[in-house]
Each structure stands twice: as structure tokens, then as C-alpha cells.
Amino acid sequence: xxxxxxxxxxxxxxxxxxxxYTGVKVTKGSGDFGVDVTAHKAGHKYAxxxxxxxxxxxxxxxxxxxxxxxxxNCDRAMVVTNNTFTKAARELANANNVLLLENVRSAGAFxxxxxxxxxxxxxxxxxLFTASALFVAMLDINKEQPxxxxxxxxxxxxxFMLFPxxxxxxxxxxxxxxxxxxxxxxxxxxxxxxxxxxTPSIQPVQPRINAVALQPFLPVEVQDHKDTFANALAGLPxxxxxxxxxxxxxxxxxxxxILRNLQVYGLIHEAGKxxxxxxxxxxxxxxxxxxx
Numbered sequence: 001x002x003x004x005x006x007x008x009x010x011x012x013x014x015x016x017x018x019x020x021y022t023g024v025k026v027t028k029g030s031g032d033f034g035v036d037v038t039a040h041k042a043g044h045k046y047a048x049x050x051x052x053x054x055x056x057x058x059x060x061x062x063x064x065x066x067x068x069x070x071x072x073n074c075d076r077a078m079v080v081t082n083n084t085f086t087k088a089a090r091e092l093a094n095a096n097n098v099l100l101l102e103n104v105r106s107a108g109a110f111x112x113x114x115x116x117x118x119x120x121x122x123x124x125x126x127x128l129f130t131a132s133a134l135f136v137a138m139l140d141i142n143k144e145q146p147x148x149x150x151x152x153x154x155x156x157x158x159x160f161m162l163f164p165x166x167x168x169x170x171x172x173x174x175x176x177x178x179x180x181x182x183x184x185x186x187x188x189x190x191x192x193x194x195x196x197x198x199t200p201s202i203q204p205v206q207p208r209i210n211a212v213a214l215q216p217f218l219p220v221e222v223q224d225h226k227d228t229f230a231n232a233l234a235g236l237p238x239x240x241x242x243x244x245x246x247x248x249x250x251x252x253x254x255x256x257x258i259l260r261n262l263q264v265y266g267l268i269h270e271a272g273k274x275x276x277x278x279x280x281x282x283x284x285x286x287x288x289x290x291x292x
Contacts, residue, residue: 008052009036012080015104016048033071034064046099047074051081058274059089059241059256066096080104088241088252088274095252131161209234209282217265219257222250229258239268239276 003011013024021039037048047069051057057079065077078099079085085093085100093100134157145153159166211234215226222229232247233239239262244255259276262268267282 003052005050005052008082009050011106012048012050012104013037013039015080015106021046027072034068035072035074038072038074044076045072045074046076046078047072049077049079051079051083053081053083056084056086056273057081057089058086059092062089062092062096062098063256065098086274091241091252092256127164134161209278214267214282217261217267219254219261221254221257233258237277238271239278240274 009026013026016024016037016039021041023038023040025038027035027037034049035047036050039046039048047065049061049065049068051061061079061081062077065079069075069077076099077096078101079089079093080101082103082105084102090100092098211227211230214230214234218226218229229248229250233244236243236247239259241252241255241259244250244258245252248255248258259268262282263270263276267279268276269279271277
């Protein structure tokens with residue numbers, strides 16, 4: 001079965017129910033303002049953004065979840081994906097207290113706690129009755145048995161009786177060993193990459209953006225120090241949230257705001273995942289400032 005984004009929302013809802021969340025609801029398909037599922041746990045209401053992606057999720061999903069939680073009267077935000085998250089997305093999520101769940105590809109294994117309370121009580125009672133009857137029968141059988149045969153019977157009977165306690169860890173351990181063995185086989189088959197011969201290359205000189213001309217395009221929250229921010233940004237050939245944080249000595253929210261403003265005004269374009277470069281418009285803006 002081929003899964004799409006809408007199917008994934010229902011998978012995530014089922015996954016959350018299986019992990020202790022209550023009141024789990026999938027929102028309407030359109031106009032959900034970035035919130036696909038709402039759920040409750042430990043006194044908190046979560047606004048959940050679901051991302052079924054073939055690539056790592058970028059920081060835009062974090063921003064959507066933070067913005068959408070207020071519309072659903074939620075006090076917590078969460079982003080769930082079948083993939084992973086970019087470094088910038090993790091930083092933004094950490095700064096805004098957003099819970100990230102990655103590699104969620106199935107609703108998870110069946111849990112006894114998912115059953116209704118009455119069913120759980122009935123099954124537990126049936127198990128205890130069967131186990132105690134088996135134990136009594138084993139004691140009667142062992143009265144006429146040699147010592148070591150009796151010991152064997154006791155051990156095998158107790159192993160069966162404690163089946164619910166040990167079967168889960170055993171299965172997880174076998175899966176872990178299997179994954180390690182598979183990883184080792186793949187690593188053994190991998191051929192070492194041939195070292196490339198380093199060839200000198202001439203790097204083009206990156207034009208410096210005119211810092212004065214850049215100041216009006218910065219967000220309002222940095223206007224008190226716009227000259228400092230503009231000078232720090234003007235010499236950067238590539239912009240990311242971490243680069244802006246490091247060079248401008250600011251937090252991730254302010255760095256994201258700067259990127260968003262520059263992108264809105266057409267001064268930068270996305271060159272890769274969470275990576276931006278100056279556009280021709282920005283370079284011409286700098287040229288005008290130098291020529292003027």
C-alpha cells in the first residue's frame with residue numbers, strides 16, 4: 001500500500017494513542033493552519049505537525065507547528081516525521097520547546113495498555129488462574145519424579161508462566177543483534193572510495209553586499225543595532241541560521257527572522273537545505289551603493 005501525507009496523519013494518530021496520548025484527533029484536511037493532529041498527555045494539549053518526507057524535515061515545519069498551536073488552544077507543539085530533522089530544525093525546535101519524533105514509520109507494536117480496562121482485568125485473571133492450576137499440577141507430578149527431573153519440570157513450567165515478562169526483551173534483543181549483523185555485512189561489502197587527486201581551483205571572489213543598503217531590509221527587532229548586523233551579514237557568501245547566530249551573536253529566532261525578511265525582499269534564495277545565497281538583486285544593490 002502506497003502511503004501519502006493524509007494516510008500518515010492517521011498513522012501518527014494511532015501511534016500517539018499507543019504511546020499514552022488521549023483525546024487524539026486528526027484535524028480537517030484543508031485549512032488546518034499547520035496542525036494535523038491534536039492530542040493530550042500529562043495535562044498538556046499538543047498541536048502535532050505530521051511530515052511524510054523523503055528528505056530530512058527543515059525548520060519551516062517547526063515554525064508552522066509553533067504558529068498553529070495557538071489556533072487550537074494548545075500549550076505544546078510537536079512535529080512527527082518518517083524521516084529525520086535538519087540541524088537548523090533541531091535548533092529552532094529546542095529554542096521553542098517543540099517535541100520532535102523522527103523515524104516514525106508504523107503505529108508501533110501492540111501494547112497491553114491499549115486494551116479497555118475490563119478486558120485487561122479479565123485477561124490478567126485468566127492468566128493467573130491458568131498459571132496457578134499449571135503450577136499445582138506440576139507439583140503433583142513431581143512427587144513421584146527423580147530430583148533432577150523435578151527440577152527440570154519446575155524450570156520449564158516457571159519459564160512458561162513468566163512468558164509475558166521475558167518474551168518482549170528477547171524479541172528486542174534478537175532484532176538488535178540482527179540489525180548489528182546486517183550493518184556489519186553492509187560495511188564489509190562497501191568498497192573504500194578512491195581518493196580524489198586534489199587539483200588547485202580558482203575560487204571566484206564573492207562580491208561584498210553594501211551594508212548600508214542592506215539595513216532597511218532587516219527585521220524590526222534588530223533595527224537598534226542594524227549597522228552591526230548589516231556589517232556582519234554583508235561579508236557572508238552563504239547564509240544559514242547557525243552562520244548568522246555565530247557572526248551576529250544572536251539567538252536562533254532572530255536568525256530565522258533575518259532569513260525570512262531577506263527572502264521576502266528577494267535578496268536571498270535557497271541554495272540547499274536551510275542554506276541561502278545572495279540573489280542578483282542583492283548584488284546589484286551593493287553595486288549601486290559602491291558606484292553611488
